[in-house]
Amino acid sequence: MKIRTTQIVLYLVFLSASLPVQSQDQAKVAVTQVSRQAIIEQINASGSLVSLRNAEISVKTAGAVQHTTADAGDSVSAGQLLLQLDDKLVQRELALSEAREQQAEILADDAEQQLSELLTLAAQDNVAASEVRRARARYAAAQAEAEAAQAERARIAVIADYHQLVAPFSGIVAQRHVTAGEWLDPGDTVYQLVDLEQVYADFYLPEHAASLINNEVTVQIQSGTADTRFSGELTDIVRVADIPSRTFLVRVQPEPALPEQAIVGAPLTAIFRFELEQQGLVVPRDAILRYPDGRIAVWMVKYDKNDSPYAEQQILQIGRTFDGLVEIISGLSEGDTVVVRGNEALQPKQQLAIVEDKGETDGATN
CATH class of the missing domain: 1.10.287 (Helix Hairpins)
Incomplete structure (x- = not known):
């Protein structure tokens, strides 16, 4: 049986009429306004936990070891006997x-x-x-x-x-290198003694950070040996560059008290936060879209003649990233409204339904 051409055309028209029109669909989105605030520059650095007094203790005269009184892991006080030579x-x-x-x-x-x-x-x-x-x-x-x-x-x-070796300061014995009966000459190392009370973290910052040191700075440190975070205060700056790496040394004092899990000599990572004097435009990081060709964009909220919101993409130039925010160098103005959630699948001129940001938005249309 042959189907007439007219019947086929009518069927297609009916089918197309029953499908939703994507250009008229509204996408649920959460939005925010471009704001102006102080810019924070964050620098990530690697370092290590060091003690200001970490000594390789040696004997000053020759002699045979009569006995030792401390071993690795022992805590000792200043002036405590550590070793006795035959006298x-x-x-x-x-x-x-x-x-x-x-x-x-x-x-x-x-x-x-x-x-x-x-x-x-x-x-x-x-x-x-x-x-x-x-x-x-x-x-x-x-x-x-x-x-x-x-x-x-x-x-x-x-x-x-x-002939008696005593602890020059209070600390913990990290290593013992000799035992009873050994012959020692002047300068031979006997113990490694570490002071755990005067502990600092050393980091190397890039040279350009030297111009930021005068600004307010906070330091957050994380131990590489344990999931432990603690704050620190920048106390010393060694303004001498390491030429191969183009970095310079800074010393951070952990505060408050150093966590017990921290180990002297262990690697550390730190985030140095410098509050800059100038202010700039910022948007939440969730508003930023990055494309494989290198474009960086946001979806702006515009309004048509009926005061209905729709999406319009804007290419940006961005700067620093900090605290979940991104600095905007060009492409936006203060007070502009941008989409922060539900922006993954938007299309140009797509109608928007602005909702409160409770994680209920999505990239699909309704």
């Missing part, structure tokens, strides 16, 4: 020097007494002046000998003290 020989030398010092002091006292007696006789003209001069010389020599003996005893006492 039998030096103690004997110290005892001998003390005896010689005592002997020299006795001889000096006797020489002083003899000089005093001769001075008394000389006042009565009962002794030759030459005898007085010789007594005075003997006394001076005896005094010098006593001072030399005292200095020698003090020198040996210092060497004896060197």
